[in-house]
Amino acid sequence: EAGVAQSPRYKIIEKRQSVAFWCNPISGHATLYWYQQILGQGPKLLIQFQNNGVVDDSQLPKDRFSAERLKGVDSTLKIQPAKLEDSAVYLCASSPRSPAHEQFFGPGTRLTVL
Amino acid sequence: GENVGLHLPTLSVQEGDNSIINCAYSNSASDYFIWYKQESGKGPQFIIDIRSNMDKRQGQRVTVLLNKTVKHLSLQIAATQPGDSAVYFCAENRGQNSNSGYALNFGKGTSLLVTP
Numbered sequence: 027e028a029g030v031a032q033s034p035r036y037k038i039i040e041k042r043q044s045v046a047f048w049c050n051p052i053s054g055h056a057t058l059y060w061y062q063q064i065l066g067q068g069p070k071l072l073i074q075f076q077n078n079g080v081v082d083d084s085q086l087p088k089d090r091f092s093a094e095r096l097k098g099v100d101s102t103l104k105i106q107p108a109k110l111e112d113s114a115v116y117l118c119a120s121s122p123r124s125p126a127h128e129q130f131f132g133p134g135t136r137l138t139v140l
Numbered sequence: 141g142e143n144v145g146l147h148l149p150t151l152s153v154q155e156g157d158n159s160i161i162n163c164a165y166s167n168s169a170s171d172y173f174i175w176y177k178q179e180s181g182k183g184p185q186f187i188i189d190i191r192s193n194m195d196k197r198q199g200q201r202v203t204v205l206l207n208k209t210v211k212h213l214s215l216q217i218a219a220t221q222p223g224d225s226a227v228y229f230c231a232e233n234r235g236q237n238s239n240s241g242y243a244l245n246f247g248k249g250t251s252l253l254v255t256p
Contacts, residue, residue: 030183059243066248066249067248067249068229068231068247068248069229069244070246071243074243081243082243117183117184119183128174128189129186129244130186131183131184131185132183133182133183134182134183
């Protein structure tokens, strides 16, 4: 089966600019996650969707980050405006509703903010 | 939030030896743990998981041990191969929501280097 797709793979922007990332989960997976992975650290959850509803966005910096999953399939994550500390890899993952807990990760989008 | 950490940031082993990667967690309510492998430029890849009602689980060349008394998790890789070189993360579930899946708290990671 096809894996989790993400685009773009790389993005370089200047601070205060806006950027958007796209994720297409594995077909049929109801749950979708966005993680931020700063260099040398483990991924940190930003937001979790179940179908098109938000389950957990407690660690999402809502003053500048937003995410949506219209129609419960693809998802976009936006940063507006970007800061230097947003430089990281943004990972999208998906998992079946239940009973599996395993999350399948995409290759990530590497963001560099100058 | 609760901390999931690793004892060693780097581990170097010779090809063919066994590797042991350790992880400490602090949330005694965690009931599910996973080990992921991440190669350079790729997303994390599932290796093995274990529930808190177990103390050992085996996969192909990998074994996860869970000691709830001391809140310690370890990943053992038998006959380590060059392809095992990667960063390994332990992760615990953030909370229980059986209707929507489990988001994870990841540790910082251990870099495993396999030398010939």
